[in-house]
Amino acid sequence: MIDYDALLKISYGVYAVCSGNSKKGNGFISNSIMQITSDPVQVAVTCNKKNYSAEIIADSGMLAISVLPQNVSSDVISIFGYKSGREIDKLKRFNVRYGINDVPVLLSDAIATLECKVKETIDAGTHLIFLCEVLEANLLDSESDPITYDYYRKVKKGVSPANAPTYINPLKKQKTMEPTKYRCPICGYEYDDSEHDIPFEALDDDWGCPVCGATKDMFEKI
Amino acid sequence: MIDYDALLKISYGVYAVCSGNSKKGNGFISNSIMQITSDPVQVAVTCNKKNYSAEIIADSGMLAISVLPQNVSSDVISIFGYKSGREIDKLKRFNVRYGINDVPVLLSDAIATLECKVKETIDAGTHLIFLCEVLEANLLDSESDPITYDYYRKVKKGVSPANAPTYINPLKKQKTMEPTKYRCPICGYEYDDSEHDIPFEALDDDWGCPVCGATKDMFEKI
Numbered sequence: 448m449i450d451y452d453a454l455l456k457i458s459y460g461v462y463a464v465c466s467g468n469s470k471k472g473n474g475f476i477s478n479s480i481m482q483i484t485s486d487p488v489q490v491a492v493t494c495n496k497k498n499y500s501a502e503i504i505a506d507s508g509m510l511a512i513s514v515l516p517q518n519v520s521s522d523v524i525s526i527f528g529y530k531s532g533r534e535i536d537k538l539k540r541f542n543v544r545y546g547i548n549d550v551p552v553l554l555s556d557a558i559a560t561l562e563c564k565v566k567e568t569i570d571a572g573t574h575l576i577f578l579c580e581v582l583e584a585n586l587l588d589s590e591s592d593p594i595t596y597d598y599y600r601k602v603k604k605g606v607s608p609a610n611a612p613t614y615i616n617p618l619k620k621q622k623t624m625e626p627t628k629y630r631c632p633i634c635g636y637e638y639d640d641s642e643h644d645i646p647f648e649a650l651d652d653d654w655g656c657p658v659c660g661a662t663k664d665m666f667e668k669i
Numbered sequence: 670m671i672d673y674d675a676l677l678k679i680s681y682g683v684y685a686v687c688s689g690n691s692k693k694g695n696g697f698i699s700n701s702i703m704q705i706t707s708d709p710v711q712v713a714v715t716c717n718k719k720n721y722s723a724e725i726i727a728d729s730g731m732l733a734i735s736v737l738p739q740n741v742s743s744d745v746i747s748i749f750g751y752k753s754g755r756e757i758d759k760l761k762r763f764n765v766r767y768g769i770n771d772v773p774v775l776l777s778d779a780i781a782t783l784e785c786k787v788k789e790t791i792d793a794g795t796h797l798i799f800l801c802e803v804l805e806a807n808l809l810d811s812e813s814d815p816i817t818y819d820y821y822r823k824v825k826k827g828v829s830p831a832n833a834p835t836y837i838n839p840l841k842k843q844k845t846m847e848p849t850k851y852r853c854p855i856c857g858y859e860y861d862d863s864e865h866d867i868p869f870e871a872l873d874d875d876w877g878c879p880v881c882g883a884t885k886d887m888f889e890k891i
Binding site for chain 2: 487569
């Protein structure tokens with residue numbers, strides 16, 4: 448038996464992972480990053496195979512991790528976490544520098560950045576694990592605390608979209624629940640119960656639209 | 670250039686990872702665990718090749734993760750984190766149940782436990798990554814917060830031993846420093862500067878021996 452609430456006791460940070468180069472690049476929000484070895488410094492980064500970034504990382508063999516702070520802007524979360532790079536150019540909206548092998552490195556909000564070369568790609572089913580060597584690591588803000596995934600969920604009222612490794616299908620958790628969709632009247636963002644690990648009705652009252660910030664009570668059932 | 674302080678901005682939890690069976694088992698402290706996929710539920714667990722647990726996990730193909738709370742006892746940290754299973758039987762000192770395929774599951778202090786079957790072992794140099802399917806997940810304490818690695822370092826004054834993925838060799842960080850050893854007069858525990866990511870002199874004044882709790886000022890330079 449799997450109690451999905453047990454999985455929520457695993458701790459993570461929240462990161463923007465950028466890839467590609469100055470001609471074609473993209474970025475996504477990840478919570479599944481960890482250091483694997485210290486000599487050489489290697490990290491593992493997990494990415495859903497369906498993500499546009501999975502293609503870009505495979506093509507370029509490089510990625511850059513930006514550690515986000517507790518006070519990360521909703522712009523960074525909404526654009527990198529809730530928009531697809533197949534539809535919009537995410538990087539041009541933010542402060543980005545191009546580092547080793549022309550990899551884009553998100554500087555907006557970042558408190559630390561790591562430029563990484565992919566050494567091995569492990570197929571884990573729905574997701575890929577990129578085992579990377581860290582070639583460059585910079586601390587940009589020693590004072591700010593990194594945002595943890597727990598803080599993101601509890602304080603920022605964030606949830607995991609269906610592509611995240613930590614996504615919990617609410618239909619698995621509560622088989623009796625009927626999934627429905629809700630639409631933001633301001634920006635058109637749709638919250639589909641079947642694609643989030645918390646059903647809309649169970650979200651806290653002070654939850655807001657991840658794209659435009661509209662309040663929960665403004666959403667319309669569709 | 671690698672600024673090792675940038676790596677400390679990556680967030681982790683702290684876990685006891687047990688393996689083997691009721692005849693021969695062991696456990697170690699890990700901070701490098703993350704969920705990789707949600708369907709099926711898979712996690713990645715990192716272990717130094719030199720750890721006794723690496724052999725036991727390879728033999729048994731099973732491991733169990735216990736999520737530790739902020740108020741984890743110093744016994745769990747000192748025995749699982751600072752003793753080798755080649756020398757002592759760690760499991761007999763604690764409350765352990767035997768789960769799927771007879772895998773030992775640490776219950777002492779645990780707020781959640783995951784019983785995992787190793788599906789793939791990835792060689793990452795000094796460390797192995799075990800990609801595991803979670804067969805059983807139990808929440809034992811929904812109220813307690815899991816201890817984060819940041820909390821372990823800042824509040825509990827914990828440091829990474831040389832076998833940890835997040836270990837930082839102080840000689841790399843500060844090339845001018847001369848490594849020395851310090852011995853606890855109570856239990857004989859030796860703090861070797863070259864095996865910790867913080868040199869002894871730089872430890873906070875309220876740091877204590879990880880084995881017996883003796884205060885820093887009691888340690889003798891050897």
